[in-house]
Amino acid sequence: MPDAVALLHVPALSDVAEYAYAAIVEPPARLVFTAGACPLDAEGRTVAPDDHAVQARQVMANLETALAAAGATPTDVVKTTVYVASSQQKDLLTVWEVVRDFFGDHDPPSTLLGVAVLGYTDQLVEVEAVAAVRTGA
Numbered sequence: 001m002p003d004a005v006a007l008l009h010v011p012a013l014s015d016v017a018e019y020a021y022a023a024i025v026e027p028p029a030r031l032v033f034t035a036g037a038c039p040l041d042a043e044g045r046t047v048a049p050d051d052h053a054v055q056a057r058q059v060m061a062n063l064e065t066a067l068a069a070a071g072a073t074p075t076d077v078v079k080t081t082v083y084v085a086s087s088q089q090k091d092l093l094t095v096w097e098v099v100r101d102f103f104g105d106h107d108p109p110s111t112l113l114g115v116a117v118l119g120y121t122d123q124l125v126e127v128e129a130v131a132a133v134r135t136g137a
Helices: 052-069 087-105
Strands: 005-008 022-025 029-033 077-084 109-115 123-136
Touching: 022 077, 052 087, 052 123, 077 087, 087 109
Parallel strands: 077 109
Antiparallel strands: 005 022, 029 123, 077 123
16 A cells, blocks of 8 residues: 655755655545644653754654654654744754654655744754554555
């Protein structure tokens, strides 16, 4: 059975982007929308208050846990939005490298944003995702 998600790399657009430009969800599929995964440990504490990379790794681990609870895996992800509390492009790129490496060869469309502040004290990173899981036979 083919995957529910087909990622489109568009030859007419620049290949500089490290993600597909579009994704198609083939029916029948069940969509999974995650809340923004945050850099919190099991006790609800923000990890590594001054380290974008460490926080990004915790975020991606938490995102994977949330996806699994919904019966999805990282390769089911159709789209991500990555929020970084920074006005420095280097910080955005640091976080993006962690996100990109987490997905490996699966490169869903993504939006990377620098924002002024995120919801938890000392939070630097948040990632939300949409996934599609094949249903039926």
